[in-house]
Amino acid sequence: xxxxxxxxxxxxxxxxxxxxxxxxxxxxxxxxxxxxxxxxxxxxxxxxxxxxxxxxxxxxxxxxxxxxxxxxxxxxxxxxxxxxxxxxxxxxxxxxxxxxxxxxxxxxxxxxxxxxxxxxxxxxxxxxxxxxxxxxxxxxxxxxxxxxxxxxxxxxxxxxxxxxxxxxxxxxxxxxxxxxxxxxxxxxxxxxxxxxxxxxxxxxxxxxxxxxxxxxxxxxxxxxxxxxxxxxxxxxxxxxxxxxxxxxxxxxxxxxxxxxxxxxxxxxxxxxxxxxxx
Numbered sequence: 248x249x250x251x252x253x254x255x256x257x258x259x260x261x262x263x264x265x266x267x268x269x270x271x272x273x274x275x276x277x278x279x280x281x282x283x284x285x286x287x288x289x290x291x292x293x294x295x296x297x298x299x300x301x302x303x304x305x306x307x308x309x310x311x312x313x314x315x316x317x318x319x320x321x322x323x324x325x326x327x328x329x330x331x332x333x334x335x336x337x338x339x340x341x342x343x344x345x346x347x348x349x350x351x352x353x354x355x356x357x358x359x360x361x362x363x364x365x366x367x368x369x370x371x372x373x374x375x376x377x378x379x380x381x382x383x384x385x386x387x388x389x390x391x392x393x394x395x396x397x398x399x400x401x402x403x404x405x406x407x408x409x410x411x412x413x414x415x416x417x418x419x420x421x422x423x424x425x426x427x428x429x430x431x432x433x434x435x436x437x438x439x440x441x442x443x444x445x446x447x448x449x450x451x452x453x454x455x456x457x458x459x460x461x462x463x464x465x466x467x468x469x470x471x472x473x474x475x476x477x478x479x480x481x482x483x484x485x486x487x488x489x490x491x492x493x494x495x496x497x498x499x500x501x502x503x504x505x506x507x508x509x510x511x512x513x514x515x516x517x518x519x520x521x522x523x524x525x
Contacts, residue, residue, distance in 0.1 A: 250466060251475070251485060252498025253373045256505055260377060260405040264413065265326050270384055272463050275437015277456035279444040282306055284436075289422035303418050307449045316414045323446045325417060329410030341409060346396065349403045355491075355512050364394045367473070370513045372487050372497060373505050374402055375474065379464055385413075386420055387436035391472075406505060489513065 248254035261267045286306035292299040304313040320327035330341045347359035354368040366382070369375045381398045382391035397416055404411045417439070424436055437458045445451065466485070469475050475485040478496055487495040493513055497503070504510055 248376070250498065251372060251376075252500045253376060253503055256373045256500070256503065257376060260373065260505065263405050263408045264401065264411065265324070266413070269323075269325065269439070269442050270380055273438040273441050274454075275441055275458040276444075276454040277437075277458060279307065279449065279454065280437045280440050280458070282308070283440045283443070284421065284425035286311075287418070287422050287425045289418045291419075301415065301418075303422075307444050307447055308453055312447065316412075316418070319418070320414050323414075323443060326410065326413040327415075329412045330404065331412050331415055339412075341404075343407070343409075344400065344403055346399055349399060353402070353511050355514050361396045362393070364399070366392055366394045367488070368490055369394070370489060370491075371505055371511050372475075372503055374406075374511070376464070376469075377402065377405065379469075379472070379474070383464060384436075384439050385417055387424075387439065389435055 248257055258267060261270060283305050286304070288304045290302045292301050301316045302314065303316065303319055304311070306312070314322075316327050319325070329339075330344075331339045346361070350359045350364060351357055353370065353374055354364075355370070356368055366375060366378050369378060378394055378398050379391060381401060382388060382395070386395055386397060397420070401411065401416075403409070421436065421440075441454070444454075466475075470477070473488055475487055475497065478484040478486040485497045487497055489495060491514055495502075495513060502510055502513075
């Protein structure tokens with residue numbers, strides 16, 4: 248992120264949702280991951296609008312846990328208040344959010360398909376990087392080329408500084424992964440479960456069989472994802488791969504700052520040249 252000139256901006260957006268600590272690189276371990284995913288159950292309280300009692304249960308190191316989202320929040324620090332975009336409770340649905348409108352705002356595309364929106368259509372590198380972060384952690388999956396509905400909502404929440412219920416989204420997704428998992432499934436959410444296990448004091452001494460793979464979204468990984476490519480001189484500047492005919496050289500903080508609306512789309516603009524970072 249430092250090399251691309253997006254670190255401060257990315258951390259600022261992550262901090263808007265309280266996500267900085269939980270998204271630091273962390274290895275997954277087979278024992279924590281399989282035990283957690285094979286036991287997690289997330290029960291949504293759809294009857295009590297004013298004070299819903301959503302509950303979660305799971306097992307770690309042969310200890311069974313069953314608690315409310317409030318208690319899960321107290322143990323892990325994940326936010327347990329804020330918007331839920333698909334909530335049946337209208338008070339929790341953000342009235343200012345429209346996924347198709349927001350997709351157009353950050354891609355310039357008027358066609359919106361919740362199942363096939365390519366992440367490479369997002370112009371701003373800070374938002375594209377954070378989408379990749381989410382697809383490798385909270386919504387970990389093998390195929391990261393598309394933008395999930397939840398990821399799009401989180402990008403909107405970060406940009407607009409709106410609170411959203413991380414506990415709800417995280418547990419709902421992990422429970423869905425657990426329901427689908429089998430012995431042949433490839434583990435794609437191990438790191439976030441390691442974070443949870445440590446919060447519940449399962450202990451680093453109990454981490455068995457680390458899951459092999461890259462746990463850093465670094466320059467080499469981004470090049471392999473066709474996110475960027477080296478721009479001469481190598482290892483100093485990088486070319487942002489865009490779906491529009493435009494040469495955009497990173498780092499370029501003044502043109503990647505998400506606080507400036509004009510930086511969300513690069514169509515019809517002349518990006519400034521590479522900026523040296525101090």
